[in-house]
Amino acid sequence: MRFRGRVAIVTGGGEGIGGATAQRLAAEGAAVVVNDIDAARAERCVAAIVGAGGQAMASVGSVTDEEAVGAAVALAVARFGAVDVLVNNAALTTRSTLADCAPADWDREFAVTLRGAFLFARKVLAPMTTQGRGAIVNIGSVNALMYFGNPAYSAAKAGLLSLTRSLAVEAGPRGVRTNMVSPGSVRTANPSWTARQQRDPAIFEKLARWYPVGRVGRPEDIAAAICFLASDEAAFVNGANLVVDGGLTAGMGVMAHELNG
Numbered sequence: 001m002r003f004r005g006r007v008a009i010v011t012g013g014g015e016g017i018g019g020a021t022a023q024r025l026a027a028e029g030a031a032v033v034v035n036d037i038d039a040a041r042a043e044r045c046v047a048a049i050v051g052a053g054g055q056a057m058a059s060v061g062s063v064t065d066e067e068a069v070g071a072a073v074a075l076a077v078a079r080f081g082a083v084d085v086l087v088n089n090a091a092l093t094t095r096s097t098l099a100d101c102a103p104a105d106w107d108r109e110f111a112v113t114l115r116g117a118f119l120f121a122r123k124v125l126a127p128m129t130t131q132g133r134g135a136i137v138n139i140g141s142v143n144a145l146m147y148f149g150n151p152a153y154s155a156a157k158a159g160l161l162s163l164t165r166s167l168a169v170e171a172g173p174r175g176v177r178t179n180m181v182s183p184g185s186v187r188t189a190n191p192s193w194t195a196r197q198q199r200d201p202a203i204f205e206k207l208a209r210w211y212p213v214g215r216v217g218r219p220e221d222i223a224a225a226i227c228f229l230a231s232d233e234a235a236f237v238n239g240a241n242l243v244v245d246g247g248l249t250a251g252m253g254v255m256a257h258e259l260n261g
């Protein structure tokens with residue numbers, strides 16, 4: 001119960017990694033505001049939390065919409081009395097190569113993935129610094145570290161790493177810690193994975209050979225790392241990027257195998 005009496009907002013919290021994180025935070029005692037652009041997803045996640053005995057409310061809207069961002073933060077304060085944890089999880093990727101990526105695609109992917117996180121962080125800083133306590137966890141990606149395609153999304157995630165450091169340094173003295181979790185491939189039903197699975201139903205099994213742990217990630221693997229960074233156990237962790245990728249970016253295992261037999 002690391003989050004007993006705490007209030008959390010999870011963006012894009014209806015499904016996938018955000019949904020698993022919202023449910024884990026609630027299971028450990030947090031009251032959770034589940035933001036999502038999709039009302040049905042947000043409500044499903046809230047129903048799952050409440051059904052398990054937790055506290056949650058949906059806040060429907062895009063992270064790109066300043067009014068919706070303000071409304072989500074206001075809801076947390078009005079209904080639950082504070083904002084202690086923000087998980088910036090919503091992101092968008094639509095184009096897998098630079099050749100495919102028109103300027104409007106670049107802007108859309110940046111607006112959700114980077115600007116949305118900035119808007120939410122900016123909005124929670126007032127309640128967090130007033131109470132002198134807060135934790136922000138930004139969800140990055142291994143795409144911020146190495147080329148795996150989806151260049152606009154990857155550049156936005158690299159920008160999010162920089163935003164994480166700016167927040168850590170600027171808001172740290174006021175009691176707000178900011179960190180990043182960078183997942184490798186995680187089995188979710190997001191639009192990119194759905195398209196890849198339609199092309200190749202065995203995609204996750206095939207990708208497993210790149211992962212030293214022998215499998216891709218589960219949403220719960222990422223939720224566990226997010227909850228650690230959001231909790232008081234990480235009281236001295238600020239500005240860190242916790243890579244949760246089963247060892248993918250630790251080295252070139254497939255290449256080494258080809259080299260050495």
Ligand SMILES: NC(=O)c1ccc[n+]([C@@H]2O[C@H](COP(=O)([O-])OP(=O)(O)OC[C@H]3O[C@@H](n4cnc5c(N)ncnc54)[C@H](O)[C@@H]3O)[C@@H](O)[C@H]2O)c1
Pocket residue numbers: 011012013014015016017018035036037038041061062063064088089090091092112139140141142182183184185186187188189190191
């Ligand atoms: N799945 C992976 O392999 C993987 C790998 C690395 C990083 N990530 C990151 O993890 C996070 C979650 O990914 P996921 O795979 O769980 O995605 P998902 O699509 O399963 O869940 C994302 C949720 O965000 C919501 N959403 C989309 N646009 C939104 C917007 N503009 N405003 C509010 N909500 C919005 C969706 O409705 C959905 O419920 C993202 O930041 C993603 O970049 C995922």
